[in-house]
Amino acid sequence: MTKISPDIDETMLKESIVAVSADVSFASDHFPKYKLGPDNQILEEPRGDNSGPSLKEVVERETTQLSKQHKRLSVRDLASKFDKNLTAAAKFADEAKLREVASLEGHVLLKKLRDALESLRGRMAGRNKEDVEKAISMVEALAVKLTQKEGELIQEKFEVKKLANFLKQASEDAKKLVNQEKSFACAEIESARAVVQRFGEALDEQEKNPENSQKTQEVEELVEEVQEARRIKFMHQPSKVMDMEHELRALRAQIREKTIFSVKLQKELAINKRAEENKSCMFVLHGSETLGSCLQLKPRSDNAPSLSQSSIQWYRLSSDENRKEVISGANKTMYAPEPLDVGRILQADILSNGQKISVTTANPIDSAAGLASYVETLLRKSSSEFNVFISRINGQDHSLRSTHSFNIGKMRIKLCRGWITKSRENYSTSMLLCGARGDANAPAKSLFWQPRKGHSYVLTFESERDRNAAIMVARKHALDCSVMLGGPDDEM
Numbered sequence: 001m002t003k004i005s006p007d008i009d010e011t012m013l014k015e016s017i018v019a020v021s022a023d024v025s026f027a028s029d030h031f032p033k034y035k036l037g038p039d040n041q042i043l044e045e046p047r048g049d050n051s052g053p054s055l056k057e058v059v060e061r062e063t064t065q066l067s068k069q070h071k072r073l074s075v076r077d078l079a080s081k082f083d084k085n086l087t088a089a090a091k092f093a094d095e096a097k098l099r100e101v102a103s104l105e106g107h108v109l110l111k112k113l114r115d116a117l118e119s120l121r122g123r124m125a126g127r128n129k130e131d132v133e134k135a136i137s138m139v140e141a142l143a144v145k146l147t148q149k150e151g152e153l154i155q156e157k158f159e160v161k162k163l164a165n166f167l168k169q170a171s172e173d174a175k176k177l178v179n180q181e182k183s184f185a186c187a188e189i190e191s192a193r194a195v196v197q198r199f200g201e202a203l204d205e206q207e208k209n210p211e212n213s214q215k216t217q218e219v220e221e222l223v224e225e226v227q228e229a230r231r232i233k234f235m236h237q238p239s240k241v242m243d244m245e246h247e248l249r250a251l252r253a254q255i256r257e258k259t260i261f262s263v264k265l266q267k268e269l270a271i272n273k274r275a276e277e278n279k280s281c282m283f284v285l286h287g288s289e290t291l292g293s294c295l296q297l298k299p300r301s302d303n304a305p306s307l308s309q310s311s312i313q314w315y316r317l318s319s320d321e322n323r324k325e326v327i328s329g330a331n332k333t334m335y336a337p338e339p340l341d342v343g344r345i346l347q348a349d350i351l352s353n354g355q356k357i358s359v360t361t362a363n364p365i366d367s368a369a370g371l372a373s374y375v376e377t378l379l380r381k382s383s384s385e386f387n388v389f390i391s392r393i394n395g396q397d398h399s400l401r402s403t404h405s406f407n408i409g410k411m412r413i414k415l416c417r418g419w420i421t422k423s424r425e426n427y428s429t430s431m432l433l434c435g436a437r438g439d440a441n442a443p444a445k446s447l448f449w450q451p452r453k454g455h456s457y458v459l460t461f462e463s464e465r466d467r468n469a470a471i472m473v474a475r476k477h478a479l480d481c482s483v484m485l486g487g488p489d490d491e492m
Helices: 010-016 055-070 075-121 127-208 213-235 239-279 371-379 464-480
Strands: 034-036 042-044 283-286 295-299 311-317 324-326 345-352 355-360 383-393 403-409 412-417 420-426 432-435 446-452 455-461
Touching: 075 127, 127 213, 127 239, 283 345, 283 355, 295 345, 371 464, 383 464, 403 455, 403 464, 412 446, 420 446, 432 464, 446 464, 455 464
Parallel strands: none
Antiparallel strands: 034 042, 283 295, 311 324, 311 345, 345 355, 383 403, 383 455, 403 412, 412 420, 432 446, 446 455
């Protein structure tokens, strides 16, 4: 059984407990003479032959070792750790109860969609009726898949609850063991303290009566008892408690893995839910959901309202869809994601005849392959230069297609053609830089730059990678100058 030492004042330990090492060898065949010095210190009277270490040095060394062992483990610290683990287990059990809401919404949505398709099948004929029946079979397959996902989620909830109950039981057993071993250790250490006190009294008597042989034999017996007390002290090692801590650490790792897997399942359910909502929508997003591509709204059927007569607005959503941020100026059917959209879900709202229709991307926007290493290479330079064409100046089309140099430095941005400088401005709060929003010939290659208020450009780069790298490099240099560089009304 593992022994645990209670909290004992260190000064009291040094004054009252004097341990003798088991491997001490006495140099002479008679017990040495001692006397009490200042502060109750044990002093040895000088002898002619002093070949071995003095008993005082042995006592001090053993006392130091026992003090170090005393500091290895604190019962209060262990109890506090167990209480924290118990609280964490209760928290995991409460979180597991909140994971059943998403599946219910999916079943309700699929039921409504199937009822709508069943009512539509009765009014169709020919090939349209076959398409409706195919859509009904797809909805039923999705319902089966959602039921399977829900079963997996319930199984995960059961395992998490089981682990939490096991952790709670382990914490209670550990606290009982700590309390029991603490009481045993207190009793044994009190006994050892009494033995040490008797040993000190015997030393005093031996000093007063050095010729008494019976006292010498009694002191030798007391030395053996002190050695037994020292052995008891060594038994109070935290081996079992450390094993329990390792087991608890492994249980926490398992709970963490199950939680991560559960969050992954919830994200998949949310993706399936958005996919189902988009399938029932009259519009669809065409294009890759990655940085460097261009998303375009298109009608799913001929019965959809005309996009040219509708009002459009694009939004950024957080990955959990709790925050919704309007993208100022993005009110056309096409939108090219920019670096600020990476990790976000994009949503387009179409308002037609008083009816609002929302279309979202199935997944968050991914970063372009190799873009991060390209940006790191550019950041190591003092400035980065890109070839651009000016598409618009102050909102007006620019007909000349001459090549300009767009130079992004650590302190300023400069636009020039040869030796002629069109604009050069330091980073400031009035400067704006973002992807092109609105009408643009190549939105994935274009960006909007406002060096100062009342003066703006729409620049077209040679490639999508150059456009996104220029935005990221400029924002990094601006951030080093304590300036948040973004588009109009962007939340950085």
